[in-house]
Amino acid sequence: MSLALAPRARFLVALLAAVLVASLLAIAPPAADAAVKKPLDIVKVYYDPPGKDHSKNSDYTKEYIQVKNTGKKTLTLTGYTIRDNGPQKFTFPKGTKLKPGKTLTLRSGKGKSSSSTLYWGKSSYIWNNTGDTARLYSNKGKLLESCAYKGGTHKKATKKSVRTTTTTAFC
Numbered sequence: 001m002s003l004a005l006a007p008r009a010r011f012l013v014a015l016l017a018a019v020l021v022a023s024l025l026a027i028a029p030p031a032a033d034a035a036v037k038k039p040l041d042i043v044k045v046y047y048d049p050p051g052k053d054h055s056k057n058s059d060y061t062k063e064y065i066q067v068k069n070t071g072k073k074t075l076t077l078t079g080y081t082i083r084d085n086g087p088q089k090f091t092f093p094k095g096t097k098l099k100p101g102k103t104l105t106l107r108s109g110k111g112k113s114s115s116s117t118l119y120w121g122k123s124s125y126i127w128n129n130t131g132d133t134a135r136l137y138s139n140k141g142k143l144l145e146s147c148a149y150k151g152g153t154h155k156k157a158t159k160k161s162v163r164t165t166t167t168t169a170f171c
């Protein structure tokens, strides 16, 4: 009789183990990427558009950084800033608003702003092709996100830098 029960006992042990693993997975912390998501999130830096870098505005404006409102409320970005790893700094103009789920593109160079696109307004590129750090600050100067990248293709993010292609850093 005890021999006949053995397979069932083994099955129960296996079932118990499966339930235990499932419950452990349920309380596992969220993925690193989800953890850094903020109501205002740097999505990507298009740091090196394809082709040679020419010193002209139509090329500067191909380069951009994108931020997204991942929250549920419209954000007013007046006074928020974006900085590179050097002295470059962009201040969001008074009255800049971003609706939930919407993305705002900030292009290097000069151009006419719209509700979805802003321009840094400088006669230069902003984002270094060989690596840089994009930092986003609130209007009170609080660091909201820091996104460091190396140039070239890096298929996996590390603690020090995000995933990149030859054109784009995924923050």
Ligand SMILES: [Ca+2]
Pocket (backbone or CB within 6 Å): 036, 037, 041, 042, 043, 145, 171
């Ligand atoms: Ca991000």
Ligand SMILES: [Ca+2]
Pocket (backbone or CB within 6 Å): 047, 048, 049, 063, 125, 126, 127, 128, 129
């Ligand atoms: Ca660049």
